[in-house]
Amino acid sequence: MAEQETESRTLEAAEDVAPEGAASTGADQEAATVSRLELEKIKNEYEQLKTERDQLVDRLARAQAEFENARKRTERERQEFRDFAVGNVVEKFLPVLDNFELALKAAGSAEQLRSGVELIVKQMEEILRGLQVVPVVTVGEEFDPRQHEALGTVERDDVPDQHVAEEIRRGYKLRERLLRPALVRVASNPKQTSE
Secondary structure (H helix, E strand, O other), rough: HHHHHHHHHHHHHHHHHHHOOOOOHHHHHHHHHHHHHHHHHHHHHHHHHHHHHHHHHHHHHHHHHHHHHHHHHHHHHHHHHHHHHHHHHHHHHHHHHHHHHHHHHHHOOOHHHHHHHHHHHHHHHHHHHHEEEEEOOOOEEEOOOEEEEEEEEEEEEOOOEEEEEEEEOOOOOOOOOOEEOOEEEEEEEEEHHHH
């Protein structure tokens, strides 16, 4: 609609320069011819620009569609990778679950049950080592708030001040990344604090 209005205004302007049927001199006719040539040139440029614009709009729409498709494909691949990684880890722990179920069904003494659970714990620790998950070192180490979470303090003469005296819950690291801090009690050594 706007394109048609622009064209009609351009044509009207050209007709104003040299109206039909008017008596014109040679200079007027020459000016009208030049104006018609300029008008023709402007129309051609306009059509060329219009074609270029349409091509650019089409290319932009295609680029947006390609970008959206790539984004969706990347998200789908990420989800598939996560599912695959989780599946591999869960698969390694299924035998542990099987052993726990067998231990629950077993009819034996408390000592037999305990030794069975100890074997299962060793099996789990082995799997974790295979996944490069290692426990955070605690007892006897200096308290490190980046790896330890203090549950409280305990007075102890046999452990240096501000060192871990007891481990309540084991912490774990995946390579160098902390998965869970160790829950500990920190020693308060009265001999060292009074000096």
